[in-house]
Amino acid sequence: MKYLVLLSAALAHSANAQNVFAHFMAQNSYSYAQSDWTNDMTTAQGIGIDGFALNIAANDYEVDRIVDAYAAAEALNFKLFYSFDMSYTWAQSDMVNIVMNHSSSSANFMWKDTLLVSTYSGETYGEDFWAGFKSALAAEGINITLAPAFTTYRDPSEASTLLSTFPSIDGFFNWWSWPADVDANLTTATDLAYQSAISSRSGPYIMGSLFLPVSPWQFKNLDGAGDWVEYSDTLWNYRWEQAVSDVKPDIVEIVTWNDYGESHYIGDINPNVDLGTQAPLYVDGFVHAAWRDVAQYYISWYKNGVAPTITKDEVVFWYRAWPKAITCSTGTLPRNAAFPEDAVFALAMLKDTATITLAIGSNEVNFTGGPGITMGSVPFPPEDSQIPYIEISRDGTKVVDTHGSMYINQEGCSYYNFNPFVGSVSE
Ligand SMILES: *[C@@H]1O[C@H](CO)[C@@H](O)[C@H](O)[C@H]1NC(C)=O
Ligand SMILES: *[C@@H]1O[C@H](CO)[C@@H](O)[C@H](O)[C@H]1NC(C)=O
Ligand SMILES: *[C@@H]1O[C@H](CO)[C@@H](O)[C@H](O)[C@H]1NC(C)=O
Ligand SMILES: *[C@@H]1O[C@H](CO)[C@@H](O)[C@H](O)[C@H]1NC(C)=O
Secondary structure (H helix, E strand, C coil): CCEECCCCHHHHHHHCCCEEEEEEEHHHHCCCCHHHHHHHHHHHHHCCCCEEEEEECCCCHHHHHHHHHHHHHHHHCCEEEEEEECCCCCCHHHHHHHHHHCCCCCCECEECCEEEEEEECCHHHHHHHHHHHHHHHHHCCCCEEEECCCCCCCCHHHHHHHHHHCCCCCCEECCCCCCCCCCCCCCCHHHHHHHHHHCCCCCCCCCCCEEEEECCCCEECCCHHHCEECCCCCHHHHHHHHHHHHHCCCEEEECCCCCHHHCCCCCCCCCCCCCCCCHHHHHCCCCCCCHHHHHHHHHHHHHHCCCCEECCCEEEEEECCCCCCCCCCCCCCCECCCCCCCEEEEEEEECCCEEEEEEECCEEEEEEECCEEEEEEEECCCCCCECCEEEEEECCEEEEEEECCCCECCCCCCCCCCCCEEEEEEC
16 A cells, blocks of 8 residues: 555545546457456556546447446446547447447446436538437336546537537546647636536536546547647646645546557557557557556545545656657658756655655756655656666655666657657656
């Protein structure tokens, strides 16, 4: 146990209301056996994640893999709900059949005695489609809470239009957990506007609440013209702070567990998953596992309403392997390439005040932090092929140190890659 949580009766009560899910791309389960689901779910459960939102893109092999997902989840008391990926073409009857197929499973996440159903986008299908989807299920005796991520609703001023355009929605999942093509940190303006609007929703299965997305990163380099990076350098820390201190939603949805192509996975890279031809060029070796340690801390805070007491010093660090201005021989320079800072970022989770040393090449930075979370960074050095050094010391005595296990290079770039390597060191 890294964190010690003292639960009073009152805190335990409030804990029941808070749920954390991770967005899981069922498309990436093609090669999955039930044991792969079990591994992912056990890992997720280990940091306090209650379940997966299953991003299902088509009525194809995914429905068969989801049979295994339900079996694995039932055995672990892990929860599932569907997140229909409406950027694909769906027949309403297929969606109804998919929801019905597992509607009596104990693994379903229930919101106020109804099945929760979410989406990625889907607003262009129109209100009649969604009302029809709900009534077709109701006719089968299945009441759902519909909380879609209609992604064109991002501007805070559109929140009331969302509600008047879609009388059938019960809740809202704000997809947007990255800055919108700007060199600035994300604010909670969208979250709070939609949270306030949706809380006025009344209906038979009132949800009236917002799902808050939290995401560590955003970088995609798959299709040339459409490729991007969003300014995400410290996002994994401040977005969680917004969740626990500012928005305090009923559900937090981590975006994502396994979307490798957009670089926001916090799950392990399963070597059996076929990532296509481009994604492996920026995903292989770029492990994100240590980001889960940060999530575990904030999930505990979110569920219990208080920051957990840290019992073990740890630094989680991340960095890209090439500076943003380098010319690479293949791939495309992503949109917003100028935004990220060329630096090694370190998030210290300390049980008490300590000094963190970050060194790389001829650059060295010391910062003091703790107890709790403190962030620091050191700029990329001018020297080629350098590896960062990270040390925790207290009262002049080294507690623990390590080196990153990926080099930062100033030359030899074969593919534009803004996905960070994530490592950690702990006592
Ligand atoms: C329903 O579940 C069965 C196994 O119980 C599976 O073979 C089938 O593909 C599933 N169909 C849908 C539409 O989910
Ligand atoms: C679904 O909701 C309706 C309307 O509130 C209610 O009458 C019905 O009993 C519910 N059905 C189930 C299976 O919960
Ligand atoms: C974003 O927030 C971090 C602290 O989380 C701060 O260090 C950084 O300067 C901010 N970035 C911008 C562009 O304001
Ligand atoms: C950082 O701290 C170490 C240990 O106290 C010290 O040797 C080093 O000079 C410091 N570096 C900087 C840049 O201040």
